Structures are given as C-alpha cells and as structure tokens.
Amino acid sequence: MNLALRDIRHHLGRFLMTAVGLGLLLGVVLSMIGIYRGLVADALGLVRAPGAEIWVVETGTRGPFAEGSRIPGDTRESIARLAGVTETGSMTFQSLEATHRDRKLRLQVVGYEPGRLGGPPAIAEGRGLARSRFEIVADVKTGLVVGERIGLGGDVFTVAGTTRDAVSSGGDPVVWMALRDSQVLQFRLSPAPARREAARGPVVSGAPDTINAVVARVAADASIEAVVEAAKRWKHLAAMTEDEQEAILTRSVVEKARQQIGLFTTVLLTVSTVIIALIIYTMTMDKIREIATLKLIGAPDGRIVGLIVQQALALGLIGFSVGASLIASVKDFFPRRVVMLPEDAASLGLVVIVVCLVASGLGVRLALRVDPATALGG
Amino acid sequence: MTIDTPRPLVECRALAKHFGEGETRVDALRAVDLELWPGEVVGLLGPSGSGKTTLLNLIGCIVEPSAGTLCLDGETVWEGKWLRPDLRRLRLEKIGFIFQFHNLLPFLDVSENVALVLDMAGVARADTFARAHELLDYLEVGHRKTAKPSSLSGGEAQRVAIARALANRPRIILADEPTAALDGERAGIVMNLLRKVAVEHSATVVVVTHDEKIWNRFDRIFHLRDGRIASIGTL
Numbered sequence A: 001m002n003l004a005l006r007d008i009r010h011h012l013g014r015f016l017m018t019a020v021g022l023g024l025l026l027g028v029v030l031s032m033i034g035i036y037r038g039l040v041a042d043a044l045g046l047v048r049a050p051g052a053e054i055w056v057v058e059t060g061t062r063g064p065f066a067e068g069s070r071i072p073g074d075t076r077e078s079i080a081r082l083a084g085v086t087e088t089g090s091m092t093f094q095s096l097e098a099t100h101r102d103r104k105l106r107l108q109v110v111g112y113e114p115g116r117l118g119g120p121p122a123i124a125e126g127r128g129l130a131r132s133r134f135e136i137v138a139d140v141k142t143g144l145v146v147g148e149r150i151g152l153g154g155d156v157f158t159v160a161g162t163t164r165d166a167v168s169s170g171g172d173p174v175v176w177m178a179l180r181d182s183q184v185l186q187f188r189l190s191p192a193p194a195r196r197e198a199a200r201g202p203v204v205s206g207a208p209d210t211i212n213a214v215v216a217r218v219a220a221d222a223s224i225e226a227v228v229e230a231a232k233r234w235k236h237l238a239a240m241t242e243d244e245q246e247a248i249l250t251r252s253v254v255e256k257a258r259q260q261i262g263l264f265t266t267v268l269l270t271v272s273t274v275i276i277a278l279i280i281y282t283m284t285m286d287k288i289r290e291i292a293t294l295k296l297i298g299a300p301d302g303r304i305v306g307l308i309v310q311q312a313l314a315l316g317l318i319g320f321s322v323g324a325s326l327i328a329s330v331k332d333f334f335p336r337r338v339v340m341l342p343e344d345a346a347s348l349g350l351v352v353i354v355v356c357l358v359a360s361g362l363g364v365r366l367a368l369r370v371d372p373a374t375a376l377g378g
Numbered sequence B: 001m002t003i004d005t006p007r008p009l010v011e012c013r014a015l016a017k018h019f020g021e022g023e024t025r026v027d028a029l030r031a032v033d034l035e036l037w038p039g040e041v042v043g044l045l046g047p048s049g050s051g052k053t054t055l056l057n058l059i060g061c062i063v064e065p066s067a068g069t070l071c072l073d074g075e076t077v078w079e080g081k082w083l084r085p086d087l088r089r090l091r092l093e094k095i096g097f098i099f100q101f102h103n104l105l106p107f108l109d110v111s112e113n114v115a116l117v118l119d120m121a122g123v124a125r126a127d128t129f130a131r132a133h134e135l136l137d138y139l140e141v142g143h144r145k146t147a148k149p150s151s152l153s154g155g156e157a158q159r160v161a162i163a164r165a166l167a168n169r170p171r172i173i174l175a176d177e178p179t180a181a182l183d184g185e186r187a188g189i190v191m192n193l194l195r196k197v198a199v200e201h202s203a204t205v206v207v208v209t210h211d212e213k214i215w216n217r218f219d220r221i222f223h224l225r226d227g228r229i230a231s232i233g234t235l
C-alpha cells in the first residue's frame, strides 16, 4: 500500500499547486540554460554557415567576427591556387541598420559570390541568389518575405529566398547578398575618412575590392594544417582552422554570457533547493500526527522515510515536467533563440532528483525524531 | 505431551512513571503490580488523571517507564531500559491498541486504515482487504469501507479503530475508552468481539472505561487512584 500516493491524493489540489509553482521555478532554470545554448548556437551559426575548413583573414587580427579584418579581393584566387584547396569563397561581414515598413531593423549582412563558398546553408522558402546584383536571401527573423523589396544603403533589393535560425552573435538576423553589392554597401556606409583612405586603393566602380575573409575547403586527403601554414606565408594574411575560429568566437563573444548565465543558473538552483527543502519540511510538519500514529501502529522507519522521500520525488518530477513542457511550448516566443537540448533537460532532471533527495533529508530527520506519543493527545 | 505452565501475558512489577522533574514532577503511576492472563478481559477504572492511559501506554511500549519491570508474553521488555530494539515490530506483532482519539490516518480510507497493519505485517494484499472487510462487517461499519475517516461519525471511527487494532490478531489488546461513543447495542457488539478474541486467541484485553453499561463484561476490574491500584474487583 503506497502511503505517499494516498497522501498526495488526499491533498491533491494543494500538492499540484505546489508542484506547478515549483515547475515555474524549474522552468526559469531550464530557460536560462536554453538561452545560453541559443546564444552559443547563434554565435556559431554564422561561422558554421559557409561550411569552411579554413578562414583566411588580415594578419594580426582574429577576424572577421571578433575583430575587423580587411584583405584585398584577389586573395581568394591566391588561396585557391594552394595545393589541396578544393573550394574557396570571398566573404564580407557587416552589421547595419535599415528601416523597413517604418520599423528599424538591425541586420547582419553577409556578402559572398553566388556559386562559391559562403552562401546560406539552407533555403527555407524561395531560392538562393541567382542574379548577380540587388537580390538578397534574408532570415525569416527580419520579417521579410519572398518577393518583398527593401532599401539598403541607397539601393533597393528584392528578397529571393529566406532562411531560418541565421543570426549574428548579437542576435541580428542575417541577410546574404552578392559580394559586389556588399562591397558597395560597405563603402557607402563606412565613415568618410575611411572611405577617402580606401578610395586610394584599387577601385572598381566606386567601391574598393576589399573583403573581410576568404573561406576555403580542402580535399579529403589534404592536410588542413598544411594549407593554413601555406596561407600564413603571405605577410598580410593570417589563417586559422574552423575549430580555431569557433574557439575565438566562443571565448570572446560567448564566454562572458556563459559565466553570467552559469552563475545565475547556480543561484536559481540553490534557491530551488532551499524552496524544495522548505516545502518538504512543511509537508512533513503537517503530517507529524500521522507519522506518530504510523509509529504507534508499528510502521517501520523505512515506511515513513519512503512516504517523505517518494513525495519529495513526486513533487520534483511533476514540477520538472511542468517546467519543461512550459518552456518547450513558449520557447519560440522568446526574442532570441532558446535551444532545449534533451541532454540539458536530462541533467536538470537528475539535478532535481538529487536536490529532492537532499532536501527531503531535513523532513526525514524531523519525521524520525517524532515521538509516537505525540499522536495520543486529542 | 507437555503441559505449558500458564504464564501471564502482561506482567508489571513495581512499574512507575513520572513526568517532569523537581517542582513540575507529576507521578502519574506509582509502583503498579499487575498480572494479566491469556483469555481474560479486564477493566481499568478510575477518576480522570488517575493514570489509566499512562498504564496502557506503558504496557503498549509507547511511553518509557521510570522504574520497575515490564514483561510481555514472557519476555522482559523494560527493566531500567528498553531490552528490545524494535519496539515498533513488537507493537505490530503483539499489541493491538485502541486509542482514546481513534488516530485513524486521514489520507487512507476505512478499509485501507485496517489493511495497512496487515500489509506492514507482511500479509498478502488480497488477504489484507478480505480480513479488513470481515472485521468491518462484523463491527457494522462495512458500509463505510471507502469513506475517509473525516466523514465518519464518532462511533464509526471508534469501530474502525477497533477493527485496526484487532486486524493482526494481537495477543495483547489495549483499549482506551473503546465504547465511549457507542450506544448500548454497539457497545455490546464491541465487547462481544473483544471477548471472542480473548477466548479464541488466548489474548488479554485491557479496557479503560467510564462506561457503566459494560462493567458487567469484565473478568476483573482494577480501580486506579492517584497512580496506584486501589482495589481489584471481580463480578
């Protein structure tokens, strides 16, 4: 005969209310983790989008995400000629603010050459870039739809296709456009002195042929490190592997957020532990007389401990399920991506179980000290 | 063939209990000597505060004595200290307690309250409920099997508590005012059942009572006064 279950049924309303309250708290913990995961996923999404194995940038920089990087447009051809390199692409990255339908829109603009490395990894709707100018592929987060037109830096662009989940590490949705368009945009939007400076270099139809990075893939049997070493021999270039690029981004962009959210999650978990302990303690306090009666009629300690621990676990697990389903159903309404990984949910579930066991210790201690004679009074 | 020398089921020698120390000391029980035999139903009478409940609690190993010796079923249970580590097991197996305030578990229904002690004693699930229902029917509360204790009348709750105390067929039955909330007819049923248990299981039944209706049901009556047995009467 399961006493825990029967006692829960006896106070079902109160028990469920408590569990839901706890669920809200655990939901906050879970969304914190999800927000962090989303942050990392967003930050790395832009780096992973081109599917590059090697990033070539301006020497002395850790560009193009952590620091600015400017290299000549013909770098790509030099890299493409290196032994083992199979695919290359020139890329630009800039963030800008546009006005669309009377709304300010912050965008991460990525320029690439259609047909080469650097384009959007998947098109959700419409098609990729086909015409060489004045077309864009925009993430759905921009609110743009296929066929719509938007003015960027004086030119009008038509949306050819859309993507999903493509944002910068700052959360701005990504817009892909042809390299040439992005170079013009970069030139027009850069501060005047920089523009004058740049105009002294090789100029093609007004805008200098400058790019921010070259991405490359190498043949399966070629060594990525060897290509990186070869690229570094150009004095004005720096090269790194995809892993190095991701590490830079994680360290420079995500690390602070990770510490911040990690600390906050720890605080939340501590608070949850205290609250669970208090709930279980009061639940036990409310049952002192019943526990004393159980002892009077000869119930062994195991039975009494079981009653408390099982209720604690039930509380934790119901709370956790409530929290998890709550976050799962609202996560898409967050302004930034919230990623719920099954393994994160599983580890939080484990933590909740441990917390419940630890927290019920207090209640168990109380219960074991109850003098059976306390049940005798009226 | 051996003949068991009859021995008392309950034996108290100079059993005493006081609460508190110094100025607040209350001598609830002073040097009580008592022998209770298998098959007898005895009454414990006395004015309020005379120590009836205290004596019952000492015999039931719920409250620790202050001095003396307590033997149950031939085994010395207390002499200066508890001599058995598992008092609850002892209670579960040997003692059926009918409490003055019923003490039913509010989150279990009537049959579960009775079945629980059988369950704890290791009786198979199907048998626990069969036995519980049998007892409840006998005590005329069978129709409230699925009711929660909070919805029972005082008399019904008392009879459920009696069913629970008897469920494990204990050999020592301690009843604190078991008929206080019952009418004459039902009080008679309860006393008949206690008598039946005493005879069939060679059990000892101790009944604390103010209820004159049942005074003629006892083999012996102990009168308590100021924590002492003032007189022992028989009918």
Ligand SMILES: Nc1ncnc2c1ncn2[C@@H]1O[C@H](COP(=O)(O)OP(=O)(O)OP(=O)(O)O)[C@@H](O)[C@H]1O
Pocket: B019, B020, B026, B027, B028, B046, B047, B048, B049, B050, B051, B052, B053, B054, B055
């Ligand atoms: N836990 C306790 N602490 C202090 N004093 C106690 C305690 N339990 C009982 N007493 C005292 O011991 C004395 C005997 O009490 P007991 O409950 O045995 O009386 P009783 O004969 O059962 O009375 P009643 O007929 O009212 O139930 C009383 O004076 C009571 O105040």
Ligand SMILES: [Mg+2]
Pocket: B052, B053, B054, B100, B176
């Ligand atoms: Mg009393």
